[in-house]
Amino acid sequence: MRCRRARYWSPRDCALVFSHWPWGPGGAITFGMVILHTGDNLDGLCATYEHRAGHCEHPRVRLGDHERAHVFQYMVLGPLFLPLYLLCGGVSVRNPFERAADRYALSGRGWWPGRH
Numbered sequence: 001m002r003c004r005r006a007r008y009w010s011p012r013d014c015a016l017v018f019s020h021w022p023w024g025p026g027g028a029i030t031f032g033m034v035i036l037h038t039g040d041n042l043d044g045l046c047a048t049y050e051h052r053a054g055h056c057e058h059p060r061v062r063l064g065d066h067e068r069a070h071v072f073q074y075m076v077l078g079p080l081f082l083p084l085y086l087l088c089g090g091v092s093v094r095n096p097f098e099r100a101a102d103r104y105a106l107s108g109r110g111w112w113p114g115r116h
Contacts, residue, residue: 010035013042013064014071028063030070031082042067048102049093061105069101069111076112088113 006019013035021036027046028037035042042064050058074081089095096113104111 010042010064013068015068017042028067030067030074032074033071035064035067035071037063037067039063048105049091049095049098050102058106061102065105065108066101069104070097072104072111073097073100073113 008017008019009015010017015030015033015035017035017037019037019040021038023036024038026038028035028039028042030036042062044063045060046063046066047060048058048066073085077084085095085097088097092098100111100113103109
């Protein structure tokens with residue numbers, strides 16, 4: 001059985017996007033300027049990490065907006081991003097990179113970790 005994977009450049013998300021990615025539990029992951037995701041496109045809505053952890057109630061966000069924040073973070077840090085991301089807690093609400101990506105997806109600003 002062959003997996004159908006579409007790839008395209010997304011100017012909106014500033015990345016090369018691979019859709020219908022067959023690995024993982026669902027959602028998306030960003031490596032540099034490449035976004036791998038399991039769905040048809042990045043326009044789907046998702047809960048933020050804060051929301052999933054029960055820390056707040058706000059609307060769901062566009063998946064591509066969250067992942068675009070990680071593209072910007074990678075653009076600043078380059079190969080240091082992944083080690084720093086893992087040192088900061090990996091995929092969790094504790095990670096300031098994830099909180100910043102959620103904030104950016106909610107408001108369109110504040111993609112860099114820190115107080116905003």
